[in-house]
Amino acid sequence: MPDEEDTGSELSMGTEAAVADIANSLGLGNGATPGDAFEDDVGEPEPQPDEVPSVKAPAEVPLVEVYAPPQSWAKDKHEIWSKMAPEAQAQYLAREKQMHEGLEQYKADAQYGKRLRDVFTPYKAVLSSQGLDESQAAQYLMNAHYRMTTGSPAERQDLLAQLARSYGVDPASLAAASPALAADPAIKALQDQFAALKDGLTAQEQTARARTMEQTRKQVEAFAADPKHAYFDEVADDIAGFVKGGMALDEAYEKAVWANPVTRQKELARVQTEREAEFKAKVKADAEAARKASAANVRGHDTRRTPTEPKGTMEDTMRATLREINSRGAH
Known part of the structure; x- marks a missing residue:
């Protein structure tokens, strides 16, 4: 009767051989296991429904303002307009607008x-x-x-x-x-x-012209009456010539005054007198300020002295002073 260990050993070897034969028939040789074959058949796991691939948002594209071609341009030139840079289009439209506004001023x-x-x-x-x-x-x-x-x-x-x-x-x-x-x-x-x-x-044009002339007359009269324009009557003819040439009234007055030798000398004298008066006023103000400062200093020194009885007449003051000196000598 065979030994039990020999019987177990033979049974084990028979089982392993049977498993190997089954594995070879299933294509799982070279040490592969049934679990390995199952994994190879299944492949990569499918993504779950909640696993959505991330997508990058497109970069923001800056908005470019588009300008319509000017109405003055013919349609066959619109292609040229479309090839111009937006900055150039904007500049052209701005200049054209300024030109039209300028023409409106001369329309009347x-x-x-x-x-x-x-x-x-x-x-x-x-x-x-x-x-x-x-x-x-x-x-x-x-x-x-x-x-x-x-x-x-x-x-x-x-x-x-x-x-x-x-x-x-x-x-x-x-x-x-x-x-x-x-x-x-x-x-x-x-x-x-x-x-x-x-x-x-027309009556409207005549009225407008009369109104303009009246406004101008009042402005000239007010200008002439201003004390700042004391020489207006003396140089009125020169002022009229300068104004006719397109110069403003105040500018024409200044030029006429300095161009006329008589009014120029008067203006120089006036300016000199005005400067001297300003200088004297400044000197006087400085002197007054210095006097007040000096008086304040004297009062400050007096307040630090020992209070004395009020002094009466000049003689009383002299006697009191003499007594004070004598008393200091006695000590």
């Missing part, structure tokens, strides 16, 4: 000039034949109209005679009013020119 003057041009256009040939331009004709006609409406009867009669002679009409023929006077071609032409010019200058 342009309209005013156009109305007058329309008035003078029918008479341009006549003016050219006489060597006149529109401004000269307007000045001549308005001056005549002003004198005829504001002058005395005698002045108006003289002016009418002058106008008649300038148009080849004998003033003697105008001595007696007659319907023929109104029918005279020269007088009729003059009346037509007056009427056309007056129509060009």
Whole structure:
């Protein structure tokens, strides 16, 4: 009967051989185990539903302001505009806006000039034949109209005679009013020119001009009345010339005063006198301050002395002082 140890050993070896055969049949040779084969078949674990891969947020792109092409640009030029840098577009639009605003300032003057041009256009040939331009004709006609409406009867009669002679009409023929006077071609032409010019200058324009002239007159009068402008009357003509050249009123006054030898000498003397007065006032103020400071120092010394009885007359003071000296000598 075989030994029990031999029987156990044979059983163990038989079991291992059976396991090895099964493993080889399953492709698990070379030391692999059933657990290893299972793991290889399963592969990588699938991600759980709550495991969402992280995604980086895109970088912020700076906003670039886009400017529409100017209305003055043709459509076939818009491509050029789109190629310009935004800074250049903004600068161009700003400059164009400034230009339009500047043109608006001259729009009223342009309209005013156009109305007058329309008035003078029918008479341009006549003016050219006489060597006149529109401004000269307007000045001549308005001056005549002003004198005829504001002058005395005698002045108006003289002016009418002058106008008649300038148009080849004998003033003697105008001595007696007659319907023929109104029918005279020269007088009729003059009346037509007056009427056309007056129509060009509307009531609104005349009112605005009168208001501007009145404001200017008040400003000049206030400027002249200011004590700071004591030489205004002496240099008024020079001031008018400077102002006509585009200079401001205060600047024109200063230039006129220093350009005139008489007013320049007066101004130099005034400035010198003013400086001397300021210097004297300063010296006086400094002296007064020093005196007060000295008095304060004296009072300070007196307050540190031993109080004495009030002194009476000068003689009492001398006697008291003598007694004080004698008493110090006795000690």
